[in-house]
Amino acid sequence: MIILDEPTNHLDIETLSWLEGYLKTYPGAILTVSHDQYFLDHVVTEIYELDHHHATHYKTNYSGYLKQKADRQAQAWKAYNKQQEEIAKLQDFVDKNIVRASTTKQAQARRKQLEKMDVLEKPAGDNKTVHFNFTPTRPSGNEVLKVEQATVGYEPDKPMAGPIDFQVNKFDRIAIIGPNGVGKSTLLKSVLGKIPFLKGDAKFGANVDVGYYDQEIQQLNPKNTVIDEIWDDHPMMPEKDVRSVLAAFLFLADDIQKPVSALSGGQKARLELTKLALKHDNFLVLDEPTNHLDINSKEVLEQALKDFSGTVLFVSHDRYFINELATNVVAIAPTGSTTYLGNWDYYQEKLTETQAEAAAAAAAQPTAKTETAGATSYQQSKEDARAERKLQREVDDLEQQLQDLSQQEAKIQKAMTAPDVLSDYVKMQTLQTELETVQKQTAKVEDAWEEKGIQLEDMHADNN
Structure with missing residues (x-):
């Protein structure tokens, strides 16, 4: 065991x-x-x-546990509510008829029925959980960050990884993955200018406001109390408002007077997220944000980032979190970077395909004796099939992009119907600009999707 x-x-x-x-x-x-x-x-x-x-x-x-738990809780509430309705009806009959001579016996019988009833306990509700959201003060430009030919490390003769190339666009949620020691956290710090690149550079786009979460939680002052940690950044915020914000992150009553040095890892993580939420940045750079968080807090963070109308770049080894959140995955290795246009499952699928293709290619190396017309034909068929699979992946990628853009468009259109936006010309104009940008991107991707789809149909017909 x-x-x-x-x-x-x-x-x-x-x-x-x-x-x-x-x-x-x-x-x-x-x-x-x-x-x-x-x-x-x-x-x-x-x-x-x-x-x-x-x-x-x-x-x-x-x-399965999540589904079964939800089903059990729904059944428990159904049984509880049904019994409560029955109890209310019986009690109402007793109250109305106990003093009337003609119905006293019936009322007494109902009372005995109530006394003998095995009353169900009220089902336990969900435990208190963190609840918050990230709300940017202003939108960024469409191009948020571009990393070109970057090499990261601390010593020029001992680079950790490079060359690294990737681009972050507005609304992207990009996960950076790789083995321990390859320089993922170092890459984030280099992007933010905390550590210089050994080679290459990173350029931010227009109107980009960066918020950073450090996995070591070193941005907290251990000598501060919880409430002072917020007041250091927001000295004019009324105590009532500070308490309200902290309560959303489960810092209640006496908790806000605790020194930071006495907090657990999970509490420090929640305090760091509190500070990040109060900054209202439009580009969040997160280094292992789920470390120290329990499952409930992780799920709330995941939902808050999904609802965030900005851009996210994060390092994580939490595959569930990556799968639920990432729109792109950038895999870092000592020899450089590879970008995958999907979540963790997509990355795994493409990695498996690449490895299988490499193994098949190695196994199928022809010799002088086998280079016959039949072998050549077989090799051509393999190459045609590989090309068709590659084109199918491109079509799948474009379909995923269309789905993401459709969700972005729906979110913007919903925001445009909010009362505070309808009465604010500037906000409405900003959202209209964002909507037009997304619609242009959609049209561009649709054209590419249709073109690739036609190519795929023709190729499939030729191969079969």
Whole structure:
């Protein structure tokens, strides 16, 4: 039997994959505590949830647990509400008829029925969770950041990774992944000018306001109290407003007078997020933002970033978080970078395809004796099939872009109907400009999608 306490903390993605493969084939029992949803989805077969001093058993993985828990809670509320309605009807009859001679016996019978009833406990509601959002003061330009031919590291003769090239556009949510020690956090610090690039550079676009979350949470002053940490940045904010903001991040009552040095890792992370939310930047640069957060807080952060009308660049080894949030993935290696136009599952699919193609190409190297007309024809068929798969991926990528742009357009149109926008010409004009930009991008992508679709149909017909 193996007992594991948060086994995925601090592991890079390559090691996480190895660990999962090992545990899946382990012949004995495994007992683990974890807040890694992706790990729980792919390794465990049963879950015990500890809540309100009670353990609830679910014979499923994490995704199944979420569904079963929701179903159980819905059933519990249905049964509770039904019984409460019955109790109310019985009590109403007793109250109205107990003093009337003609109905006293019936009222007494109803009272006994109430006394004998096994009253259901009110179902436990969701635990208090963090609730917040990120609201930029102004929109950025369409081009947010461009990193070109960058090499990162601390010593010129010992570069960590390079050349690195990628572009961040408005509304992108880009995940940076790679093995430990390859320089992912160093890359963010170099982009922000905290550490110089060894080679290359990074350029920000117009009207870009950057907010930064440091995984080491070193931007907090350990000598401050929680409330003073906010007042240092916002000295004119009334105490009532500060308390309200902190309450949204679960800093209640006496918590706000605690010194930062006495906070847990999770509390420090929530305080850092509080400060970030109050800055109202339009470009968030986040270094391992889910470290130290429990599952509920991670899910709230994920939703807040999905609803954010700005741009996000983040480093993470949390595959569930990447899968739910990322629109693009930039994989960093010592030899450079590769950009994938999708989330974690998409990245894994493309990586598997690339490896399979490389293995097939290596295995199919022709010799002098086998270079016959038949072998040539077979090789051509393989190349045609590979080209068709590549074109299919391009069509799939364009379809995903169209879906993302459609969501952006719907979000902007919804914002334009808000009362405060309808009465504010400047806000309405800004949103109109954003809408026109998205619509132009949509038209451009639609043209490319139609063109690639026709090419794909022709190629499929030729290959078959």
